[in-house]
Amino acid sequence: MLAVTTRGDGSVELTDVPRPTIEASDDVIVRVTAAAICGTDLHFVRRPLLPPGATLGHEFLGVVDEVGPEVEHFSVGQRVLSKMFVSCGRCRACRTGNQPRCPGYQLFGGGVLGGGQAGYVRVPRADRTLSLLEESVSDAEALTLTDILPTAWEALERARFTSGETLSIIGSGPVGLLVAQVALARGAAQVYVVDFDETRLARAGDLGATPVMGGASAVEDVLRATGGRGVDIAVDAVGSVAAIETAQQVVAAGGSLALVGVVAQGDLGLKAEQIWTRHIDVLPVTGNPYTSNDLLEAMIRAGRIDPGSVIDHEAPLSAAVETYAAFADRQFTKAILRP
Numbered sequence: 215m216l217a218v219t220t221r222g223d224g225s226v227e228l229t230d231v232p233r234p235t236i237e238a239s240d241d242v243i244v245r246v247t248a249a250a251i252c253g254t255d256l257h258f259v260r261r262p263l264l265p266p267g268a269t270l271g272h273e274f275l276g277v278v279d280e281v282g283p284e285v286e287h288f289s290v291g292q293r294v295l296s297k298m299f300v301s302c303g304r305c306r307a308c309r310t311g312n313q314p315r316c317p318g319y320q321l322f323g324g325g326v327l328g329g330g331q332a333g334y335v336r337v338p339r340a341d342r343t344l345s346l347l348e349e350s351v352s353d354a355e356a357l358t359l360t361d362i363l364p365t366a367w368e369a370l371e372r373a374r375f376t377s378g379e380t381l382s383i384i385g386s387g388p389v390g391l392l393v394a395q396v397a398l399a400r401g402a403a404q405v406y407v408v409d410f411d412e413t414r415l416a417r418a419g420d421l422g423a424t425p426v427m428g429g430a431s432a433v434e435d436v437l438r439a440t441g442g443r444g445v446d447i448a449v450d451a452v453g454s455v456a457a458i459e460t461a462q463q464v465v466a467a468g469g470s471l472a473l474v475g476v477v478a479q480g481d482l483g484l485k486a487e488q489i490w491t492r493h494i495d496v497l498p499v500t501g502n503p504y505t506s507n508d509l510l511e512a513m514i515r516a517g518r519i520d521p522g523s524v525i526d527h528e529a530p531l532s533a534a535v536e537t538y539a540a541f542a543d544r545q546f547t548k549a550i551l552r553p
C-alpha cells in the first residue's frame with residue numbers, strides 16, 4: 215500500500231509499505247478514506263524529529279477492514295474516526311480525563327505507531343481509540359475532531375473562558391480559526407485575530423472576528439481596541455517565540471496566555487515583567503478528543519460551529535509530496551489526502 219513517509223532530510227516521499235496486520239487482540243485495521251495534513255506533521259518533517267521511513271498522519275478516518283478477536287464495539291464495514299493518539303484507559307491520567315498525560319500515550323504517525331496518511335492503519339485499543347461516525351458528520355468536520363478542534367476547545371477550557379470575555383489569537387491557521395469559531399459560538403465579546411496573511415485574516419473576519427494585521431503595530435492596535443487594558447485570553451496559535459511575545463503583550467493583567475502552537479524545545483520568549491509581575495496564567499495546551507468530542511459533535515450537529523470550513527484543499531494521496539510542499543508554502547489552510 216502507499217504511505218507518506220519521512221525522508222529524514224526535511225521532506226516527505228511516497229513509499230510502498232506492507233499493509234498493517236492485527237498484532238494485538240484489541241486491534242482494528244482501518245482502511246483510510248481521508249487523512250488530513252497537520253502543522254505538527256510539518257514540524258516532524260522539517261526539524262526533523264522523526265527517523266527516515268516513518269509513516270505520517272494522526273488525523274484520519276475510514277472504514278473498519280479487519281477486527282481483532284477481543285474488539286467488542288466495531289465490525290467490518292463501519293465508518294469510523296480515530297482519535298489522534300492511543301491511551302491505556304487504566305492509569306490515573308486516563309481515569310481522571312487527562313489522557314494526553316497517559317504514560318502509554320502514542321501519537322499515530324509520531325514515529326512508533328504507523329500514521330494515517332496511508333492506505334491502511336492499525337488502530338490499537340480500538341474500542342477506546344475509535345468512534346463510530348454518523349453519516350451527518352462530513353469527512354472534513356470529522357477530521358477536525360481528531361486533533362485541531364479538541365485542541366481549540368482545550369485552549370478555552372484551560373483558560374477558564376466565560377462568555378463576555380475578549381480574546382486575541384496570534385495566527386489564523388486552522389487551529390487559530392477554530393479557536394475563534396468556538397470562542398464566538400460560546401459568547402466571546404470580541405476576538406482579535408492577528409496574522410500577516412490577508413487571505414487568512416479575511417477568513418477570520420468572515421467568522422465574526424476582528425482581523426488585525428501582524429507586525430510592529432499589532433500590539434498597539436489590540437491594546438487600543440480594548441481601551442488600553444488588553445484581552446482576557448491571548449492565544450499563541452503559531453508556535454513561535456515572536457507570536458508568544460506578541461501574545462504576552464496583548465493580554466490584560468490577571469489574564470491567561472494559552473500556548474497552542476508546538477514549541478517543544480528551547481526558549482518560549484516569556485518575560486518576567488510581562489508574566490510574573492502581571493499575574494498571567496501560562497497554559498500549554500494539548501487537545502483531548504477523549505473528553506471533548508461528544509460536546510464538539512453536538513455543537514457541529516446543532517450548526518453552532520462549522521469546523522470543516524478550515525479545510526480548503528483536497529488531493530489524492532498519490533500527490534502527497536506536492537501537497538506537503540504547497541502546505542509548507544501556505545498556499546491553502548488545510549488539506550485532505552484521499553488514498
Ligand SMILES: [Zn+2]
Nearest residue numbers: 252254273361
Ligand atoms: Zn494534528
Ligand SMILES: [Zn+2]
Nearest residue numbers: 302305308316
Ligand atoms: Zn493511561
